[in-house]
Amino acid sequence: MSEDRPPPAPVQSGPPPAGFFEAGAVAVARALIGAVLTVDGVGGVVVETEAYEADDPASHSFPGPTPRNAAMFGPPGCAYVYRSYGIHWCLNVVTGPSGHGAAVLIRAIEPTLGLDAMRARRGIGDPRRLCAGPGRLCQALGITLAQNGLPLDRPPFALDLRPAGAPVLAGPRIGISKAAERPWRFGLAGSPYLSRPLRPAAPASVVGPN
Numbered sequence: 001m002s003e004d005r006p007p008p009a010p011v012q013s014g015p016p017p018a019g020f021f022e023a024g025a026v027a028v029a030r031a032l033i034g035a036v037l038t039v040d041g042v043g044g045v046v047v048e049t050e051a052y053e054a055d056d057p058a059s060h061s062f063p064g065p066t067p068r069n070a071a072m073f074g075p076p077g078c079a080y081v082y083r084s085y086g087i088h089w090c091l092n093v094v095t096g097p098s099g100h101g102a103a104v105l106i107r108a109i110e111p112t113l114g115l116d117a118m119r120a121r122r123g124i125g126d127p128r129r130l131c132a133g134p135g136r137l138c139q140a141l142g143i144t145l146a147q148n149g150l151p152l153d154r155p156p157f158a159l160d161l162r163p164a165g166a167p168v169l170a171g172p173r174i175g176i177s178k179a180a181e182r183p184w185r186f187g188l189a190g191s192p193y194l195s196r197p198l199r200p201a202a203p204a205s206v207v208g209p210n
Contacts, residue, residue, distance in 0.1 A: 025184075034161075034163055035159055043113055043158075044110045045109055050105040052102060090134040
């Protein structure tokens with residue numbers, strides 16, 4: 001299956017190495033847990049992701065390229081930004097070779113940098129609610145369609161990989177009906193900043209620290 005392409009090398013602190021995003025979406029989604037993501041210096045630690053592969057019925061890329069999902073078929077490591085339900089922006093990072101059509105949804109981060117800017121954009125003060133969910137995250141970081149197609153390792157984005165420092169849990173993705181059983185949602189164990197609690201259904205779903 002397409003998600004079985006070689007995973008990234010073991011995570012070490014620093015920018016993503018060459019070829020990091022060319023791996024399968026599932027491997028990249030797990031490896032991004034613990035990374036620090038910022039937009040113009042505002043952001044924090046990635047604590048929750050979801051993988052969407054090209055052969056995945058739940059993926060936007062499954063029917064093939066469209067004007068909306070064109071960035072998903074672009075170079076690996078670039079942003080795919082779309083509007084959910086006509087209301088919220090959602091940020092994904094493209095994975096696999098160009099033209100493949102896979103991506104990782106950034107579902108939640110622990111806010112650590114630029115909290116005043118996030119609070120102003122979100123209109124709330126509780127740090128646990130600033131970026132707990134893809135729509136909240138994009139509002140807090142100021143992400144819109146203007147960032148669609150931009151590389152995540154260049155300004156205004158910055159991405160530094162770091163070991164998660166705690167076990168990474170895997171479980172079913174949220175809010176989908178197709179291929180809902182696939183354990184392609186990843187979260188940092190014990191984090192209070194997840195969009196929803198993530199408890200593995202079986203010991204095999206605890207995939208360990210990065």
